[in-house]
Amino acid sequence: MTTEGSAGRTSEGTPDRVAEKDAGRSPDRVVEGTSERDAVLHAVSSAVLAVTRHLSAREVLQVIVRSARTLLDARYAALGVPDDDGSFAEFVAEGVSDKQWEAIGPLPRQHGMLAAMLREAAPVRLPDIREDPRFEWWPSAHPVMKDFIGVPIRDADHVLGIIFLANKRAPGGFTQEDQDLLTLFAAHAAIALTNARLYERGRELTIVEERNRMARELHDAVTQKLFSLRLTAKAAAALVASDPERAMTEIDRVQRLAGEALAELRAVIVELRPAELDRHGLAETLRKHVGVLDRLYPEDISFAGGPLCDLPPVTEVTVLRVAQEALHNALRHAHASAIHVSLETAGARLRLEVRDDGDGFDTESPTVRGLGLLSMRDRAEAAGGSLLVSSEAGAGTTLRLEVPA
Numbered sequence: 303m304t305t306e307g308s309a310g311r312t313s314e315g316t317p318d319r320v321a322e323k324d325a326g327r328s329p330d331r332v333v334e335g336t337s338e339r340d341a342v343l344h345a346v347s348s349a350v351l352a353v354t355r356h357l358s359a360r361e362v363l364q365v366i367v368r369s370a371r372t373l374l375d376a377r378y379a380a381l382g383v384p385d386d387d388g389s390f391a392e393f394v395a396e397g398v399s400d401k402q403w404e405a406i407g408p409l410p411r412q413h414g415m416l417a418a419m420l421r422e423a424a425p426v427r428l429p430d431i432r433e434d435p436r437f438e439w440w441p442s443a444h445p446v447m448k449d450f451i452g453v454p455i456r457d458a459d460h461v462l463g464i465i466f467l468a469n470k471r472a473p474g475g476f477t478q479e480d481q482d483l484l485t486l487f488a489a490h491a492a493i494a495l496t497n498a499r500l501y502e503r504g505r506e507l508t509i510v511e512e513r514n515r516m517a518r519e520l521h522d523a524v525t526q527k528l529f530s531l532r533l534t535a536k537a538a539a540a541l542v543a544s545d546p547e548r549a550m551t552e553i554d555r556v557q558r559l560a561g562e563a564l565a566e567l568r569a570v571i572v573e574l575r576p577a578e579l580d581r582h583g584l585a586e587t588l589r590k591h592v593g594v595l596d597r598l599y600p601e602d603i604s605f606a607g608g609p610l611c612d613l614p615p616v617t618e619v620t621v622l623r624v625a626q627e628a629l630h631n632a633l634r635h636a637h638a639s640a641i642h643v644s645l646e647t648a649g650a651r652l653r654l655e656v657r658d659d660g661d662g663f664d665t666e667s668p669t670v671r672g673l674g675l676l677s678m679r680d681r682a683e684a685a686g687g688s689l690l691v692s693s694e695a696g697a698g699t700t701l702r703l704e705v706p707a
Contacts, residue, residue: 363383374451377471454488534552601640601641605642655700658698663693
């Protein structure tokens with residue numbers, strides 16, 4: 303790899319060159335060199351895996367900085383994501399305490415070495431950053447930095463950000479090998495950061511779609527109920543004097559419609575509650591959701607399930623949404639006295655079960671399409687799983703979802 307500071311010199315890190323050098327070494331030296339390369343590759347692999355495990359863009363930035371600092375054994379590390387106004391949309395640092403940050407002041411603007419790196423989009427390695435003509439100044443509370451290395455994080459020709467480190471703990475400052483290593487790591491970090499941003503955009507679109515769906519449900523269910531309620535109340539008022547018996551019938555209907563509207567509104571409110579999967583995990587989020595339903599509805603609603611292994615975020619969302627839909631169906635249609643939800647890992651599968659003791663239904667009847675079974679099956683298949691619904695008239699319903707764990 304030929305990079306800044308190594309022009310005209312063949313890198314000693316290429317496989318062919320390494321093979322030539324190893325051929326002239328003693329067996330002990332060859333083994334030692336191989337072990338060193340294996341250690342370096344293992345370090346890079348560990349750093350890349352640490353980054354790619356995260357799907358939040360902010361988390362990815364933090365792990366990139368932390369991993370780079372560990373990889374090159376530096377005292378300070380930072381990563382800046384530029385904005386379009388001459389500043390940084392995000393700036394993450396390691397090695398600087400919260401108290402120091404408070405003393406330093408606002409985020410840096412795109413000036414000095416940071417601006418030069420964004421403009422030139424090329425690696426920089428310096429024995430002392432303060433002696434470079436591109437260096438301008440630091441705030442008075444800024445830690446003193448000497449040896450410096452920085453590389454751009456790029457997606458094709460677009461610079462996503464710059465990552466830089468300062469003050470290598472080992473004597474002698476940063477080496478060409480450090481620069482090659484950081485450049486390699488930055489290339490993988492760019493992929494992880496791009497994926498995280500795409501994932502967050504996808505989540506934003508999902509949230510918008512969910513809000514639109516909820517708005518439609520509010521309009522289709524609650525609004526129509528309230529409209530009917532208003533007309534019935536008007537009819538009852540008009541009949542009070544002329545036909546009290548019919549007026550009482552209309553008032554009974556008002557009470558029934560009000561109860562149905564309240565139930566619809568409760569269902570919508572519950573679905574609008576944030577899942578908080580990232581904070582609590584699937585099992586705890588579902589437990590909280592069931593607890594809310596148990597307080598809102600007269601049915602006895604219970605949950606059983608302990609901590610689970612780490613699951614892909616898409617799988618967690620699938621299981622939660624299917625559980626919510628199944629609970630909504632049971633509360634709305636089953637006329638059950640008890641609903642039980644269980645979540646467990648069975649071998650390599652995660653199993654969700656929602657069981658009620660309600661009326662049951664004919665699973666082959668075309669009228670059950672309104673229960674969202676097709677939507678739940680689509681979710682299950684998209685997650686590589688399966689959905690089974692067992693029900694008989696008068697014998698309750700059991701819905702079982704299985705997805706890879």
